[in-house]
Amino acid sequence: MLLIEKVLTLHASKIFHDTPEADLVELAGVMEEQHVEAGVQIFAKGDHGDSMYFVYKGKIRVHDEDHTFAVLEENEILGELSILDGEPRSASATALEETILLKLEQEPFYEIMISNAEVLKGILKTLCRRLRQMDIKLVENTAPKIGK
Numbered sequence: 796m797l798l799i800e801k802v803l804t805l806h807a808s809k810i811f812h813d814t815p816e817a818d819l820v821e822l823a824g825v826m827e828e829q830h831v832e833a834g835v836q837i838f839a840k841g842d843h844g845d846s847m848y849f850v851y852k853g854k855i856r857v858h859d860e861d862h863t864f865a866v867l868e869e870n871e872i873l874g875e876l877s878i879l880d881g882e883p884r885s886a887s888a889t890a891l892e893e894t895i896l897l898k899l900e901q902e903p904f905y906e907i908m909i910s911n912a913e914v915l916k917g918i919l920k921t922l923c924r925r926l927r928q929m930d931i932k933l934v935e936n937t938a939p940k941i942g943k
Contacts, residue, residue, distance in 0.1 A: 796828050796852070798836060804851055808870040810851025810917035818911040831897045837888040837896070838872075844877020844884045845901040857886050865925075866874040866891065875918055878904050 801823035805811040811819060826849065831837060837848065841858055847894055848855075855867045864886055867873055878901050908915050 796895070798823055801826060801851075804870070804897075804930040805849070808849070808872075808917075810872055810921050811914065811929050812917070814911060814913040814917065816909060818914065822899070822903075822907050822914070823897075826897040826899050827905075829865050829898055831890040831894045831896060833890055833892045833894075838884050838885055839887045839891065842884045843881075844874060845881055847872055847874035847878040847899050847904070848888075849899065850864075851895040851897055853896075854930040855894060855917075856891050858889065859886050872918075872921060875921060879918070 798820065802816065802819045805814070805823060806816070811822070811936045814822070829848075831853070837855065838844070847887050850867055850869055850871060850873070851873050855873055856863055856872060857867060862940070869917075874884070877884055878899065881901065904914075
């Protein structure tokens, strides 16, 4: 994948949409391209986490054994919690189909984040959106059923 393809892909995502092009070039330059076959686990719950992934192509299932938390598709990120705090992975991630990921390690991410608050804002917006979705699911799953 060419650097310009990575930059255009990052710019198309919600998380990096407001990031200046020069910072996207720097970010894309440190992202490692990974090809993952369907059914292959990217990381497991409890693994040491020091990177995040950007889904360039394909679908990723985020899960804890048989429970699926989310299915992530193109232009979405995963592993963002671990890149921020370096804690063990809170869930597993498995490719549902042939997938291309862009991997970003923690140290280059911190360096870019220091010089560009838009990257941090994008991560925080993504985390907030996911927390809100989890809150809605929790309420739906624990609300009393009418007529029971």
